[in-house]
Amino acid sequence: MDHSIPIVSALDDVYAGNLLQHGARYQALTEAFIETYGAMPDFIARAPGRVNIIGEHIDYCGFPVFPMAIVPDCLIAVKAVDGSSVKLSNVNAKFAARQFAYQSGTIVDIDQSVHDWVNYFKCGYRGALEAIANTSSPVGMQCLMDGSVPISVGLSSSSAFVCCAVMATMKANGKLLSQERVVETSVASERYIGTNGGGMDQTTSIMSQPQSAAFIEFSPMLRVTPVRFPNTTPPIAFVIANTMVESDKAVTAPTNYNLRVVETRIGALMLAKHLNISEHSACANADPLTFKTVMDEYFASSYPGDRDPPVLKWTKRLTAILERAEALFATHPQGFTLDECAEYLSISANNLMKLVHTDRFPVRTDRFKLLQRAQHAFSEALRVVKFRQVCESGDTSDECFVALGALMNQSQDSCRDLFECSCPELDEVCKLARKAGSFGSRLTGAGWGGCSVHLVRQDSCDNFIATLKQEYYSKHFPELADDELKNAIFATSPSSGAAIYAFD
Ligand code: NG1
Ligand code: MG
Numbered sequence: 384m385d386h387s388i389p390i391v392s393a394l395d396d397v398y399a400g401n402l403l404q405h406g407a408r409y410q411a412l413t414e415a416f417i418e419t420y421g422a423m424p425d426f427i428a429r430a431p432g433r434v435n436i437i438g439e440h441i442d443y444c445g446f447p448v449f450p451m452a453i454v455p456d457c458l459i460a461v462k463a464v465d466g467s468s469v470k471l472s473n474v475n476a477k478f479a480a481r482q483f484a485y486q487s488g489t490i491v492d493i494d495q496s497v498h499d500w501v502n503y504f505k506c507g508y509r510g511a512l513e514a515i516a517n518t519s520s521p522v523g524m525q526c527l528m529d530g531s532v533p534i535s536v537g538l539s540s541s542s543a544f545v546c547c548a549v550m551a552t553m554k555a556n557g558k559l560l561s562q563e564r565v566v567e568t569s570v571a572s573e574r575y576i577g578t579n580g581g582g583m584d585q586t587t588s589i590m591s592q593p594q595s596a597a598f599i600e601f602s603p604m605l606r607v608t609p610v611r612f613p614n615t616t617p618p619i620a621f622v623i624a625n626t627m628v629e630s631d632k633a634v635t636a637p638t639n640y641n642l643r644v645v646e647t648r649i650g651a652l653m654l655a656k657h658l659n660i661s662e663h664s665a666c667a668n669a670d671p672l673t674f675k676t677v678m679d680e681y682f683a684s685s686y687p688g689d690r691d692p693p694v695l696k697w698t699k700r701l702t703a704i705l706e707r708a709e710a711l712f713a714t715h716p717q718g719f720t721l722d723e724c725a726e727y728l729s730i731s732a733n734n735l736m737k738l739v740h741t742d743r744f745p746v747r748t749d750r751f752k753l754l755q756r757a758q759h760a761f762s763e764a765l766r767v768v769k770f771r772q773v774c775e776s777g778d779t780s781d782e783c784f785v786a787l788g789a790l791m792n793q794s795q796d797s798c799r800d801l802f803e804c805s806c807p808e809l810d811e812v813c814k815l816a817r818k819a820g821s822f823g824s825r826l827t828g829a830g831w832g833g834c835s836v837h838l839v840r841q842d843s844c845d846n847f848i849a850t851l852k853q854e855y856y857s858k859h860f861p862e863l864a865d866d867e868l869k870n871a872i873f874a875t876s877p878s879s880g881a882a883i884y885a886f887d
Contacts, residue, residue: 432532442581445675507548510572537828542584628832718750788822804830
């Protein structure tokens with residue numbers, strides 16, 4: 384059953400608990416819109432950023448993840464006008480105004496080689512028009528954006544922007560589709576930028592419920608289960624700390640993000656062959672084969688664990704399939720060359736690259752480290768289901784901090800040692816954070832820089848932040864101004880998902 388995007392005319396539906404600070408922001412955006420375009424906007428589309436608590440680099444493997452939406456978000460004030468040109472301005476003067484016209488046929492072309500901020504809007508605009516099948520006469524749009532998600536730091540500023548552009552374009556054309564359709568459109572749209580992303584960020588931005596994290600399953604179909612953190616005393620708090628190391632996924636994709644996607648895809652193909660999973664059923668649908676699909680196919684016939692409670696079933700399956708993956712990949716601990724993979728699969732190297740979409744997302748490497756990537760993916764999936772189990776166990780003792788924190792620390796070790804998507808600054812921040820009282824510290828988002836997330840007791844948040852400012856920021860970035868520091872390290876709690884704010 385599909386869910387609809389909330390249309391609200393009161394902000395407390397969107398910012399439970401953070402109302403005051405945001406009322407002023409909407410007021411300022413509306414006034415700036417009138418100044419820019421000489422009229423009131425029809426509506427303001429809102430899509431939040433997200434922090435991934437645990438479950439890294441496994442959404443594109445088809446495994447469940449555990450992120451939560453955060454208060455920082457992307458706002459786009461919109462007025463539909465005659466004609467078919469789109470005007471896009473930004474309250475942040477750093478992003479110069481842009482204008483483009485709808486071109487019948489291609490709708491709008493996106494030059495991936497130019498890293499221009501308008502490309503993210505164009506992705507959403509194009510995806511939305513394709514989704515509502517209105518590529519004949521879209522309305523003209525006057526847009527003004529205000530983004531408060533720090534950019535390229537792993538908090539999904541890019542996905543918040545694309546989701547917001549999708550909703551804005553659909554709403555302006557009078558066809559705002561369901562949450563599920565907006566997610567599907569946004570995931571496909573963001574790939575026009577050139578990164579072969581999974582669906583975690585867009586799903587979290589669009590489908591999060593207030594005061595809850597989201598247990599997101601992608602396969603066999605998209606399913607979001609709101610999960611509240613254990614009601615401990617004092618409450619659990621999360622602090623986000625940006626290493627200030629820029630990691631623009633769109634730029635480093637061929638040796639980082641997109642390469643990891645290809646390694647897990649090739650791993651899934653080889654594992655399927657190793658387990659004699661028939662090509663036909665495993666690759667039934669057009670989507671590339673994932674580790675999750677291989678695992679489901681492998682146990683589809685008969686498996687004793689079927690009637691076990693969820694975590695026990697997951698544990699049995701993931702442990703069993705990881706053993707088989709290790710048996711297969713341990714022959715090449717230094718990694719496999721493309722030819723070795725193609726030979727194992729009895730297909731040409733060219734066909735293999737096509738099968739894993741490197742024609743659209745080129746990668747650069749001479750070895751695919753399949754053993755390490757599989758070990759991370761399967762073990763991370765198990766940590767996610769265990770994390771949810773602790774949250775839903777009903778236990779509200781201090782033990783929750785320790786159990787949840789330990790899973791986050793294990794995730795960081797696996798990201799650093801097996802998936803190799805950490806960096807020295809992230810490792811340093813996590814070490815300092817644990818010394819400063821964090822129960823669990825790990826990178827969040829794609830990694831290779833960007834943000835980290837820390838599980839702390841709410842009553843020690845301020846001391847924790849002060850210690851990290853002392854131990855990390857004042858040492859490495861003494862020139863950071865106070866307002867930049869406010870954006871670099873901050874406490875956060877689950878925010879609600881996307882909404883359309885319609886002036887009553
Ligand atoms: P960030 O770092 O927020 O761009 C990326 C992917 C996610 C997921 C994480 C790693 C996109 C749009 N986002 O997030 O799908 O794979 O890395 O867990 O590609
Ligand atoms: Mg992103």
